[in-house]
Amino acid sequence: MTDQAFLVVGADSLVGGGLVAALHRRGHTTYASTRRRDTLNNKRVYLDFESDEPFRAPEGVNYAFLVAAATNYDRCEKDPLARVINVELIPRVVASLLQQGLFVTFISTNSVFGGDRPWPHEDDLHAPGIAYARQKSEGEDAVRAHAERLGAKDRLNIVRLTKIMGPETSPLPAWFAAWKRGEPVEPFTDLVFAPISVQFVGEALATIGEKRIPGNLHLSAAANVNYVEFASALARRLGVDPTLIRPSTAVDKGVNIPFKPRFSGLGMARTTSLGGIQPQRLEQLIDDLIAAQGD
Numbered sequence: 487m488t489d490q491a492f493l494v495v496g497a498d499s500l501v502g503g504g505l506v507a508a509l510h511r512r513g514h515t516t517y518a519s520t521r522r523r524d525t526l527n528n529k530r531v532y533l534d535f536e537s538d539e540p541f542r543a544p545e546g547v548n549y550a551f552l553v554a555a556a557t558n559y560d561r562c563e564k565d566p567l568a569r570v571i572n573v574e575l576i577p578r579v580v581a582s583l584l585q586q587g588l589f590v591t592f593i594s595t596n597s598v599f600g601g602d603r604p605w606p607h608e609d610d611l612h613a614p615g616i617a618y619a620r621q622k623s624e625g626e627d628a629v630r631a632h633a634e635r636l637g638a639k640d641r642l643n644i645v646r647l648t649k650i651m652g653p654e655t656s657p658l659p660a661w662f663a664a665w666k667r668g669e670p671v672e673p674f675t676d677l678v679f680a681p682i683s684v685q686f687v688g689e690a691l692a693t694i695g696e697k698r699i700p701g702n703l704h705l706s707a708a709a710n711v712n713y714v715e716f717a718s719a720l721a722r723r724l725g726v727d728p729t730l731i732r733p734s735t736a737v738d739k740g741v742n743i744p745f746k747p748r749f750s751g752l753g754m755a756r757t758t759s760l761g762g763i764q765p766q767r768l769e770q771l772i773d774d775l776i777a778a779q780g781d
C-alpha cells in the first residue's frame with residue numbers, strides 16, 4: 487500500500503529509531519513524535535503524555551505506532567507517575583488516535599508473561615511479576631477496553647517484543663572496548679534472553695503496519711540464550727579470542743537483576759501465519775549488530 491502515512495509516537499526511543507528508519511527505507515510518509523522541542527520540524531511533532539493539550543495526528547496519517555512508554559524498571563517500581571503514564575495516559579492517547587480513525591499498534595513486552603513458560607502464544611494469559619510488566623499488562627487491558635468501547639478492535643494490534651539490542655545497548659560498548667584492549671569480559675550464565683536487533687524489529691513492525699493485522703502479535707528471537715552463548719557467538723563472528731570470555735554469574739557478582747526469566751522467547755505462530763514474519767536467528771542479530779556498528 488503506498489497511500490499510507492505513519493506516525494511513530496516515541497521516535498527517539500531505541501525501537502522508535504529502528505522503526506522510523508525502516509519506514510523511510512520503504513518510502514512511506516513518516517511522522518515522528520518527540521518531547522524534544524528543539525528538534526521539531528514539519529515531520530517531527532510534539533507529544534508529551536503528561537501534557538493536557540489534546541493531540542491531533544498530522545493530516546493524512548492513518549496509522550500510528552505507540553512506542554513510547556515509561557520503560558525504566560526502577561522508575562516503574564518507585565515513581566507513581568510511571569504507572570499513570572503506562573496505564574492511563576498512554577491508553578488515553580491510543581483511544582484518541584482510534585477515535586480519529588487511525589489504525590494503532592501498541593508496543594508491549596515479553597515480560598507480561600512472567601518468564602516461567604516457554605514460548606507463550608500471542609493469546610496466552612499474562613503472569614507479570616515486576617512493576618514494569620504489571621503496568622504494560624494493565625496498559626494492554628486498557629487499550630483493548632478503549633478499542634472495544636469505540637468499536638475499533640479491527641484497528642488495534644498489540645505487538646510484544648523480546649529484548650532489543652543495538653550496538654549501544656549495555657553491555658555491548660563495554661565488551662567491544664574490553665576486547666579492543668585485549669581484556670576479558672565476564673558475561674552471566676544465569677541470565678537468559680531472546681535478543682532481537684533494532685533493524686529486525688523496525689522492519690517487522692513496518693511489515694505489520696503495511697498489512698494492518700489486528701490482534702496480538704509477537705516479535706522474538708528463535709532461541710533463548712544466556713549471555714555467555716551470546717558473547718561467544720559475537721566473539722566468533724568478530725574473530726575475538728574465546729579466552730577473552732570468562733563465564734560468570736549474576737549471583738557470584740552480587741548483581742541484582744529485577745527481571746530474570748527462565749524463558750524469554752515468545753511464540754510467533756499467529757504472527758508468522760498472518761504476517762509472514764519469522765523469529766530472528768542469533769546469527770542474523772550478530773550480523774545486524776556489526777552492520778549497525780559500522781554506521
Ligand SMILES: NC(=O)c1ccc[n+]([C@@H]2O[C@H](COP(=O)([O-])OP(=O)(O)OC[C@H]3O[C@@H](n4cnc5c(N)ncnc54)[C@H](OP(=O)(O)O)[C@@H]3O)[C@@H](O)[C@H]2O)c1
Pocket residue numbers: 496497498499500501502520521522533534535536552553554555556557558571593594595596622646647648649650651
Ligand atoms: N528495549 C527493549 O528491549 C524492549 C523490549 C520489549 C518491549 N519494549 C517496549 O518497546 C517500547 C520502546 O522501548 P525502548 O526501550 O525503545 O524505549 P526507550 O529507548 O527507553 O525510550 C522511551 C521513549 O519514551 C518516551 N517517553 C517517556 N515518557 C514520555 C512521556 N511522558 N511523553 C512522551 N514520551 C515519553 C521517551 O521520550 P524522550 O526521548 O523525550 O525521553 C523515549 O523516547 C516500550 O513500549 C517498551 O515497553 C522494549
